[in-house]
Amino acid sequence: MKNILTIALSLLLSLGVQARDIDIKCLAGDICHVRVSSDNKTKYVLLPVEESAKEAEVEVIVNNNRVRTLWIRLALSHIDYYVPFALEDFQGSEVLLQIHVPSVPITLSNRGWVGSDLCVNNIRLSDSLDFSSETSERPAYHHTPEYGWMNDPNGMFYKDGEWHLYYQWGPYGLVWNNMTWGHSVSKDLVHWEHRHAAIEADALGAVFSGSCVVDHNNSCGFGKDAVIAMYTMDGAVQSQNLAYSLDGGNTFTKYEKNPVLTAGIPDFRDPNMFWNEETGRWNLVLACGQQMQFYSSPDLKEWKEEGKFGKLYGAHGGVWECPDLFCLPTPDGKGKKWVLLCNINPGGIMGGSATQYFIGDFDGHQFIPDDPDRYTGGRALWMDYGKDHYATVSFSDAPDGRRTVIAWMSNWEYADKVPAIDYRSSNSIARDVFLYKGADGLLYMGSRPAPEYDKAGLDKTFAVNGSAQWVLSNSEKEAVVITYDAKAMTLSVDRTESGDVSFKHTFPAVTTAPLHKKLTSLRIFVDLNSVEVFGNNGEVVLTNLVFPSAPLSNIKTMKYEK
Numbered sequence: 001m002k003n004i005l006t007i008a009l010s011l012l013l014s015l016g017v018q019a020r021d022i023d024i025k026c027l028a029g030d031i032c033h034v035r036v037s038s039d040n041k042t043k044y045v046l047l048p049v050e051e052s053a054k055e056a057e058v059e060v061i062v063n064n065n066r067v068r069t070l071w072i073r074l075a076l077s078h079i080d081y082y083v084p085f086a087l088e089d090f091q092g093s094e095v096l097l098q099i100h101v102p103s104v105p106i107t108l109s110n111r112g113w114v115g116s117d118l119c120v121n122n123i124r125l126s127d128s129l130d131f132s133s134e135t136s137e138r139p140a141y142h143h144t145p146e147y148g149w150m151n152d153p154n155g156m157f158y159k160d161g162e163w164h165l166y167y168q169w170g171p172y173g174l175v176w177n178n179m180t181w182g183h184s185v186s187k188d189l190v191h192w193e194h195r196h197a198a199i200e201a202d203a204l205g206a207v208f209s210g211s212c213v214v215d216h217n218n219s220c221g222f223g224k225d226a227v228i229a230m231y232t233m234d235g236a237v238q239s240q241n242l243a244y245s246l247d248g249g250n251t252f253t254k255y256e257k258n259p260v261l262t263a264g265i266p267d268f269r270d271p272n273m274f275w276n277e278e279t280g281r282w283n284l285v286l287a288c289g290q291q292m293q294f295y296s297s298p299d300l301k302e303w304k305e306e307g308k309f310g311k312l313y314g315a316h317g318g319v320w321e322c323p324d325l326f327c328l329p330t331p332d333g334k335g336k337k338w339v340l341l342c343n344i345n346p347g348g349i350m351g352g353s354a355t356q357y358f359i360g361d362f363d364g365h366q367f368i369p370d371d372p373d374r375y376t377g378g379r380a381l382w383m384d385y386g387k388d389h390y391a392t393v394s395f396s397d398a399p400d401g402r403r404t405v406i407a408w409m410s411n412w413e414y415a416d417k418v419p420a421i422d423y424r425s426s427n428s429i430a431r432d433v434f435l436y437k438g439a440d441g442l443l444y445m446g447s448r449p450a451p452e453y454d455k456a457g458l459d460k461t462f463a464v465n466g467s468a469q470w471v472l473s474n475s476e477k478e479a480v481v482i483t484y485d486a487k488a489m490t491l492s493v494d495r496t497e498s499g500d501v502s503f504k505h506t507f508p509a510v511t512t513a514p515l516h517k518k519l520t521s522l523r524i525f526v527d528l529n530s531v532e533v534f535g536n537n538g539e540v541v542l543t544n545l546v547f548p549s550a551p552l553s554n555i556k557t558m559k560y561e562k
Contacts, residue, residue, distance in 0.1 A: 154393075464521055509544075
């Protein structure tokens with residue numbers, strides 16, 4: 001692997017850096033001013049980052065008004081990479097970046113921190129960005145951010161032939177911070193186009209997770225077919241806020257009467273709203289500590305609390321997050337059931353983050369689980385038995401009545417430590433969820449790869465007849481071993497020898513899923529840094545990250561004997 005400093009400098013050269021002067025003044029104490037006169041060509045200020053440095057406070061000041069506050073680990077002793085600050089929102093205005101590094105004084109004599117000129121002497125301007133260079137490998141068919149940090153998928157919807165995926169994005173480094181809604185669009189769920197950030201922080205706080213709907217009947221009053229976003233603003237308290245888009249989800253205007261929903265509890269977030277045909281009203285489910293709360297509304301602005309769920313049910317090893325609630329047809333096609341998704345961290349079945357689910361009925365007021373004993377005493381049903389499938393939520397308005405979901409493909413146990421250069425994190429492939437009946441006669445939820453992947457030919461499929469192993473390997477003797485034990489009725493994935501596993505002691509793991517039916521088929525999706533295993537086309541799923549030094553391009557099948 002290339003030396004990280006070499007990568008950073010070669011990236012800088014590829015970004016179209018211009019040798020324009022930047023007015024940089026270091027003031028007494030620990031304050032530095034970077035003044036830029038924005039024009040039509042100058043699009044970015046490039047700031048050098050050192051991952052291990054303390055976070056510096058960067059205030060963006062335009063016309064003597066503070067318009068944004070960023071937190072960036074500016075370089076002190078060496079440069080790991082550069083992050084771009086976009087000037088496009090301030091064309092024609094002078095932008096002042098007021099940089100404050102707490103407890104690290106700037107001296108007037110050297111214009112640097114702790115005797116170093118490294119940061120102030122390496123701030124640059126750029127006319128363009130290009131992340132297609134050899135510095136950054138990308139998965140072939142998994143969504144990633146263009147650069148920076150990513151976690152939860154947010155606000156996903158389908159409209160006019162396009163899948164819109166928003167996500168928790170930290171543009172100014174490879175660790176969590178500066179949360180905003182990034183935005184990508186796809187026509188086939190394989191190829192993704194990056195677009196401008198959709199919803200950014202303001203005086204009320206950072207922009208956390210939420211959902212989007214298409215308001216077909218203009219119930220909210222912003223316009224027919226307007227895209228309405230509801231998101232958590234994380235500031236002094238967590239509150240729910242609205243924004244609307246009249247151009248199909250590309251740009252949003254924040255509702256002038258935000259917030260629309262508040263509560264006196266610290267964990268009050270991740271709103272997921274949907275139109276309920278049965279009640280003729282909007283419903284909303286919110287994560288509140290270790291339970292879910294339900295609300296109803298005629299117009300998405302005024303909300304009435306309806307009920308709560310979760311105090312006595314499911315896993316409670318961590319905070320409940322990122323809910324979703326939707327209907328699925330029963331396997332016989334004669335009825336339907338409601339499914340409540342509940343993401344939890346920590347406390348997942350394989351440690352750390354995971355998605356549990358509940359099957360039952362919802363009348364617009366209360367969620368009543370079927371077979372409550374399945375969820376009591378800490379028991380839970382799990383959507384995925386790998387280590388790396390979290391914050392699962394669905395697209396609204398998916399075509400053909402489908403319920404299509406995407407998850408963040410990581411785990412909070414080590415999300416900020418996995419190997420990364422230009423970006424950190426990816427999403428799972430999209431999956432269509434369904435109900436099936438197990439051998440015990442009970443209902444379970446499965447998640448099969450979206451049909452778009454069938455056309456792309458991305459997977460390997462195997463018929464299964466008895467216990468077997470599949471070994472994915474490369475020329476470096478790194479391997480992932482998938483094992484079906486027909487007697488124990490389990491499917492497992494062993495990544496302990498999969499490549500780089502050194503960054504966290506919980507990463508080299510063997511994940512194991514119970515089977516509710518005999519295994520007859522296996523589908524395996526292998527990409528740059530991931531292995532996704534689907535038994536019986538999604539009745540059981542295991543998703544795991546891997547970091548091999550060469551592609552796991554060899555697959556060998558063998559009989560499994562204990």
